[in-house]
Structures are given as structure tokens and as C-alpha cells.
Amino acid sequence: MNNSAIIRTPQEIQALQDTIYVISGKWKLPVINAICSGKRRFNEIHQSVPNITKRMLSKELKEMEMNKLIFRTVNCDHTLIEYFSTEYCKTFTPILGEMINWGLRHRQMIRALE
Amino acid sequence: MNNSAIIRTPQEIQALQDTIYVISGKWKLPVINAICSGKRRFNEIHQSVPNITKRMLSKELKEMEMNKLIFRTVNCDHTLIEYFSTEYCKTFTPILGEMINWGLRHRQMIRALE
DNA sequence: CGGTATCCTGCTGGATACTG
DNA sequence: CAGTATCCAGCAGGATACCG
Numbered sequence: 001m002n003n004s005a006i007i008r009t010p011q012e013i014q015a016l017q018d019t020i021y022v023i024s025g026k027w028k029l030p031v032i033n034a035i036c037s038g039k040r041r042f043n044e045i046h047q048s049v050p051n052i053t054k055r056m057l058s059k060e061l062k063e064m065e066m067n068k069l070i071f072r073t074v075n076c077d078h079t080l081i082e083y084f085s086t087e088y089c090k091t092f093t094p095i096l097g098e099m100i101n102w103g104l105r106h107r108q109m110i111r112a113l114e
Numbered sequence: 115m116n117n118s119a120i121i122r123t124p125q126e127i128q129a130l131q132d133t134i135y136v137i138s139g140k141w142k143l144p145v146i147n148a149i150c151s152g153k154r155r156f157n158e159i160h161q162s163v164p165n166i167t168k169r170m171l172s173k174e175l176k177e178m179e180m181n182k183l184i185f186r187t188v189n190c191d192h193t194l195i196e197y198f199s200t201e202y203c204k205t206f207t208p209i210l211g212e213m214i215n216w217g218l219r220h221r222q223m224i225r226a227l228e
Numbered sequence: 229c230g231g232t233a234t235c236c237t238g239c240t241g242g243a244t245a246c247t248g
Numbered sequence: 249c250a251g252t253a254t255c256c257a258g259c260a261g262g263a264t265a266c267c268g
Contacts, residue, residue: 007151015217037121098209103129
């Protein structure tokens with residue numbers, strides 16, 4: 001049993017939990033994905049994320065706006081509302097990439113043991 | 115608005131959600147941390163993770179064992195039970211590192227805007 | 229010492245109807 | 249079109265007592 005322990009400080013644990021918080025829940029990732037793939041309008045996003053309700057979409061969009069992952073625009077006569085991903089949202093992509101890879105390998109690994 | 119959209123497949127989204135699932139919940143990270151920092155016995159871990167109940171600790175340990183992040187040993191006369199982190203658990207450290215950094219920067223960023 | 233069992237609360241998210 | 253309001257179910261997690 002080796003002892004190369006990686007000990008995190010409470011602040012680091014907190015940071016980790018913050019990050020998880022920002023992307024957890026059932027819908028955040030699929031919604032970001034929809035916006036990143038070019039969906040801009042509420043109903044467009046609503047249709048492209050299977051099974052999400054308007055209520056949930058509305059909540060997620062607000063939270064993500066608060067966290068600066070997306071922003072919302074309204075035109076002058078208030079007829080066109082659009083959502084865009086921010087540059088800041090892209091700082092997330094390395095983590096997302098690593099998480100995807102880990103998740104893919106993890107699933108294979110668990111499968112292999114059954 | 116640039117359009118360098120990063121479009122993920124449903125499988126990738128699923129992988130992402132798997133990864134989040136493995137480390138989410140209130141206690142998994144603190145518990146892993148305790149084990150990685152050398153705590154091995156149930157009550158030792160119980161004491162070193164503030165406020166966790168035995169019930170929750172028990173549940174988390176089982177889940178983490180299922181996910182191969184830790185393993186449990188019992189000696190021959192069943193008097194000594196210990197938990198260890200696996201090598202597999204360490205495949206997680208790059209993601210954890212990135213998530214910590216993102217979380218730290220995110221908190222500063224949100225602060226700066228208030 | 230290393231857990232279970234039981235009971236309970238609060239929050240996340242679903243269903244559905246309604247609105248400016 | 250872009251949401252809100254209301255009500256409700258299920259489950260994560262807490263409190264506490266108990267057990268081999």
C-alpha cells in the first residue's frame with residue numbers, strides 16, 4: 001500500500017464542491033451543450049434538450065447566467081430573446097474533456113468487471 | 115459571437131454525467147480525502163470528516179467501493195477492518211486538480227463582480 | 229468497533245395550467 | 249414566444265437508537 005497521499009486543504013475541497021455545484025443537476029450540461037451547438041432561443045433550446053420542462057429550463061438558464069456561463073440578450077422592441085455562451089464558459093472545456101474521458105473509461109471498466 | 119461550437123455526443127454527455135455522479139453528493143470528496151490522507155478505520159474516518167453521520171459514511175464507503183475508488187480489508191479474526199484508496203482512484207487526480215483550480219478562480223471571479 | 233434500522237425533513241425536479 | 253405559478257412525488261440526507 002503506497003502512501004503518496006494527496007492531501008487537499010479545506011479550501012480546495014470547497015473549490016471542488018463549487019465546481020461540481022456549477023455543473024451538477026440533471027440538465028446543466030445538456031443545456032450548455034444545446035447553446036454551444038447553436039441553439040439560441042428559449043423554445044429552440046427547449047426542443048433540443050429531450051424531456052426538459054420549461055420550468056426546469058428557465059431555472060437552469062437563470063443559474064447559468066448568474067454563474068456567467070451564458071448571457072441573455074433582448075432586442076429593442078422586446079420581441080427577440082437569445083442566449084449565448086460566454087468566453088468564460090470555454091474555460092470549462094479542459095475539465096469537461098477530462099471528465100468525459102474518465103467517464104467513458106470508467107463505464108468500460110465497470111462493465112469489464114461484471 | 116464566434117461559432118467555434120463544441121458539440122458533444124449524447125454518449126459524451128452521458129459520460130460526463132457518470133463522472134459527476136461518482137463524485138457528487140455531500141460527502142464523497144471529503145471522505146476520499148480522509149482516506150487518501152491516511153485514515154483507514156471506520157471511526158477514524160468518521161472523526162476526521164466533520165459532521166458526517168455513521169449512516170452516511172457507511173453509505174458513501176459502499177458506493178465508493180462499488181466504483182472501485184477504495185477497497186475494504188478484514189483480517190483473519192475479523193477484528194481489524196481497514197479502507198484504502200485504490201490505484202484507480204488516482205486516475206482521478208488530474209480532473210480533481212483542474213476542478214480545484216477552476217473552482218478557486220470561479221470564486222474569485224464571482225467575488226470580483228459583486 | 230463497525231456498522232443497521234427507523235423515522236423524519238427538506239430540496240430537487242416533474243406535471244400541468246396559466247400569462248403578458 | 250418566453251416564461252411563471254402551483255401543487256406534488258421521490259429521494260438525499262439528518263437524528264437517534266440499537267446491534268453483534
